[in-house]
Amino acid sequence: MEIATKYEPQLIENKWYEFWMEHKLFASKPNGKPSFTVVIPPPNVTGILHMGHMLNNTIQDILVRRARMMGFNACWVPGTDHASIATEAKVVGMLREKGIDKRQLSREEFLKYAWEWKEKHGGIILQQLKKLGASCDWDRTKFTMDPELSEAVIDVFVDLYNKGKIYRGVRMVNWDPKALTAVSDEEVVYKELQSKLYYVRYQIEGTDNEYVTIATTRPETILGDTAICMHPDDERFKHLRGKRAIVPIVNRSIPLIFDEYVDREFGTGALKITPAHDINDYNLGLKYKLDTINIFNDNGTLNENAQFLVGVDRFKAREEIIPMLEKAGSLVKIEDYVNKVGFSERTNEVIEPKLSVQWFCDMRALAKPALDAVMNDDIKFYPEKFKNTYSYWMENVKDWCISRQLWWGHRIPAYYLPNKEFVVAKTKEEAFEIAKKKYPELNLKMEDLQQDEDVLDTWFSSWLWPMSVFDGLRHPDNEEIKYYYPTSVLITAPDIIFFWVARMIMAGLEWRKEVPFKHVYFTGTVRDKLRRKMSKSLGNSPDPIMLMEKFGADGVRMGMLLSSPAGNDLLFDESLCEQGRNFSNKIWNAFRLIKGWQVDDQIAQPLHSQVAVKWFQHRFNEVLATINADFDKFRISDALMGVYKLVWDDFCACFLEIVKPAYQQPIDGKTYSEIIDIFENLMLILHPFMPFITEELWHNLRERGENESIMIAQMPQPKAENGADNLLARFELTRKVVEDVRRVRAEKNIAQKNAIELLVIKQDDAETDAEMDSVIQKLCNISSIQYIKEKVSGTCSFIEQNTEYLIPIAQNINVEEELKKLNADLEYAEKFLQSVLKKLANERFVSNAPEQVVAVERKKQSDAEEKIKMLKEQIANLQ
């Protein structure tokens, strides 16, 4: 059989993915087995795959594949999120390119375009996930705006409203003047900006040249000022009590008020108050019953209320008002100033605090049980530190602004009546019935009901995701939700802990009285080598599809994992994928080697192969136990590294080198079949990490049925076997001896192909180990191992576990070099002995430390003394 010398992932990845799909190996239905459920964090429906998704979904796939092989009924539910703001922005942009203005369209027309766009571009990301090997049950693919899921959203809204947890209110909200919608507090990101602090003086009413000077970063809002505020204890302003000031330019008379809110140290100690455009000013406005003058249009331009600069954008107005202030003699000075400005996460537009009527959800009662669930570990966070972040937010949770002034999303089921009242109901018909009963005097007709124009925040549907994908809200007793919920683990990024994780927990407890998942694994942020976040605008994010074409999906999966402990940022570098690809190739070639051997059943199994097989089985169990422990702690990178080293170092570099038959010689049948078993086990434990290559090789190892797949094969479990520790320890010593021999070979330039002799100094009563000797002989190309009683000349030597090994060499010994080496060893040993003696000489150590620890030190001492003695003898012999 001809096998390519290099592993070519392109040739097999599609083949196996199709095979898995065809045989419905990802599909899950409730059955008698225990369930292992994961719901995908739904990516934006119009999004494309980025490195964060790669990391996140690789981890999910590993856990799901492993669970499946461990006998669980594994179900990974895929889907997408409608992402109202992001998607609507994309659609608006697309329409603009076509020369269509959203404002010219009716709601229905716009939504038609939006759905068309969604059908065309939606779900690309799910196709991309298939390249990665994601074993999602695709038949279950959900979209947050699917009819059933939408119905659940509306049900939940109505339910919360009826419970009094949803209310409508005038509030200062974060307004995005670009998206023309309110956004929640969590969707605002604050950035430091280099800006200016403007000092402006306001004339005191009724005086000629008495002024009060304020400092502001937003002089354009002066046009909406309705007061000036100072600290009540500030001596500088005592004389101004009860007076009024004149707003420059607009010449409005406003009161001077005194409140402890003002920081006397800042600026001049006097603060201008614009209740319509600043949250703090708004609160002061409420307290002192100030006028509220809204000077901005929704798009951030000034309106008629401003009287001046009408129609000018807020930032342009900020520039243009300066000469006006100067002309009025009001501008005192301008200073450079660094402050923090809120930006919309979605559009990167500067947020404008805006007073408006919005829908809110009261979070306090919902938060309490959700906080407890995490604090008492009903839900475990990995890493644990996120418990703190979570508890702080939950304890200080604020009401959630859930309305968005958009069209793409779930429309709020509130219906307004001619009398300005409204009713909330699932459908217009139901609302009509309720309204008729409530207001019989209105003689309502169906057309009189006007549905609220707003849609709900995207997260108001995502927080139901673990329930709604199983239709658990509309039909709480259906088989699916009872079987799959709560889900097993959620894999997500820490930046959506409040947006999503916290709210899912609240929703789960509110509507199912049960947590939505038992474990939450927070991945790190994927950054580039310079620690910069990967982003489209920086252009520092590699295209995952290209990466997979270059290194293979298995290689990229491994690359993603190699350096990503939970919660730590991952500094992504292509070279990690290269390492993954190299590993694929290493495995491929190990397979190639084995498949290239001729098998001869007539040959007896050599001792060294017998030992190697036994050793490897023990070693496999040992490593597998640590891998399982790593998985229990969600230390997935460590688990992968464990498999990596087992395959590369133990299997390829050590095991195969022992059992390898001589060139062009056949291998005995027993060893061969044992190697196949071992290789198969390695493929099994590696499969969750590298699904494609393992499936390919698993099929090539032996005859398989048409429907067989490694995906549904059974994962090996570590077996405790007698004598394992002893064998492993003996083998460790053997490996050290092998290394020593190789070092001597390297130092003396003796090629591996030239056989050498090994002499071992042993006392009469000392035991020998023929099994391990056979391994040493094989690995080091040693013609014979002889036991002797005394040192002979013309040899190089080394010491392991107080046994001296000698290698006769043909060439003359370089005494000087040899002495130098021995003296270095001696020095090291003596220093070591000294440190041990120092410890033992300390009476308090001997009396206070546990006996065991002291015994260990004593053993160290005698070993070191023995070694020093031998080294000294060697040195004496040379001189």
Place this chain on the structure above:
RNA sequence: GGGAGUUUAGCUCAGCUGGUUUAGAGCGCCUCCUUGACAGGGAGGAGGUCAGCGGUCCGAAUCCGCUAACGCCCACCA
């Protein structure tokens, strides 16, 4: 301003309740090897006073304080 972190080899990180660790891994680096699985390889090797200072202890990378540097999260400072 508050909170929670991080700081260990050139790079990325392990090191769990202090004692077989005069500190480990992967990658990188250096030297040599390489017509017999794999140069995407093999063998060997060099790299660290565990950020700094102080304390507790018989014993500290590990526990406690302070200092410094760097992320992160939260917060209404004009």
